[in-house]
Amino acid sequence: MGATPRAVGWTGSAVQLLDQTLLPDQLASVEIHRVDDLVAAIRRLAVRGAPALGIAGAYGVALAIVQAAREGWDGSAFTAAVGRLRAARPTALALAQGVDAAYARVDDGLEAVVAVGHAIADADERANRAIGRHGADWILARLGDRPLRVLTHCNTGALATAAWGTALGIIRELHARGRVELVYVDETRPLLQGSRLTAWELAEAGIDYRVQVDAAAAGTIVGGLVDVAVVGADRIAANGDVANKVGTLGVALACAHAGIPFIVAASASTVDPDLPSGAGIPIERRADDEVLAWSGRLVAPKEARAHNPAFDVTPAGLVSALVTEHGASPPGSPA
Numbered sequence: 001m002g003a004t005p006r007a008v009g010w011t012g013s014a015v016q017l018l019d020q021t022l023l024p025d026q027l028a029s030v031e032i033h034r035v036d037d038l039v040a041a042i043r044r045l046a047v048r049g050a051p052a053l054g055i056a057g058a059y060g061v062a063l064a065i066v067q068a069a070r071e072g073w074d075g076s077a078f079t080a081a082v083g084r085l086r087a088a089r090p091t092a093l094a095l096a097q098g099v100d101a102a103y104a105r106v107d108d109g110l111e112a113v114v115a116v117g118h119a120i121a122d123a124d125e126r127a128n129r130a131i132g133r134h135g136a137d138w139i140l141a142r143l144g145d146r147p148l149r150v151l152t153h154c155n156t157g158a159l160a161t162a163a164w165g166t167a168l169g170i171i172r173e174l175h176a177r178g179r180v181e182l183v184y185v186d187e188t189r190p191l192l193q194g195s196r197l198t199a200w201e202l203a204e205a206g207i208d209y210r211v212q213v214d215a216a217a218a219g220t221i222v223g224g225l226v227d228v229a230v231v232g233a234d235r236i237a238a239n240g241d242v243a244n245k246v247g248t249l250g251v252a253l254a255c256a257h258a259g260i261p262f263i264v265a266a267s268a269s270t271v272d273p274d275l276p277s278g279a280g281i282p283i284e285r286r287a288d289d290e291v292l293a294w295s296g297r298l299v300a301p302k303e304a305r306a307h308n309p310a311f312d313v314t315p316a317g318l319v320s321a322l323v324t325e326h327g328a329s330p331p332g333s334p335a
């Protein structure tokens, strides 16, 4: 099976994206030459996943330098473009972190800014490998050294990161140790990151899975079909509350009711030390038609409106362990 190609990269003068909206039907890269085209790509989830957004944000600052030189921008135009990039999606802390880290090196020139993007990507891949090891160790130590039935939500694999993945990185590590019986993949409406992306990555990795509708997750868990749930995170408050793809809270509640572990996997940089609790995490609200349309056709009354939060917040008390590159820890005290 092939390795999943990188979600985002730098060509030397442009940002290169694997357009995730085309998966699983098409594996297609696109070159982005304008900051506002990158903002649009982030907004339509052509590139997505907190760590991948951080890398894209850093390379986006490099893109702003190239575009500014090409189009003769003044300082205010440059700073405004970087601001639009930073604000493209509000929930994942990594996007702002990546933009800020790169912006801090602008005075040192293009190559220094590009090097920030490379460094974030390299650090993320190392972190993901460590998260995989720590998460698999924690799970097998508590559930027994046997093949397990794992549930995951959304996509937390190589497509959402620099490589390997966070929660999916734990699943990959369990698989490498021969300890995955089956993965239940929540389809993750409305944009189907689970059925389109996680299923694709698991198939590529030769890991057996079943896609399920999000509404099946609680029954699957409470019905005794799952040994452990592992999910990612977009932002974690200082008290351990976790913002992640909408539907994550339901999985956590079902796990608590069923008495099975609910594991959050994320790099330590996902923790926002300035945020006391999850109440302050900005939750992205997305367009009504993502919910109301299916394959471009309205499937609700034409006057229908939608409620479309892209994320929800799981209280720290429902998290069995937070697994970072530093290890596994009880919630509220990031490892």
Ligand SMILES: CSC[C@H]1O[C@H](OP(=O)(O)O)[C@H](O)[C@@H]1O
Binding pocket: 048, 049, 050, 051, 153, 154, 155, 156, 157, 160, 161, 166, 167, 193, 231, 232, 233, 234, 244, 245, 246, 310
């Ligand atoms: C490895 S973090 C992935 C994280 O990002 C996803 O959100 P989106 O697809 O909207 O970028 C989801 O919350 C995943 O857990």
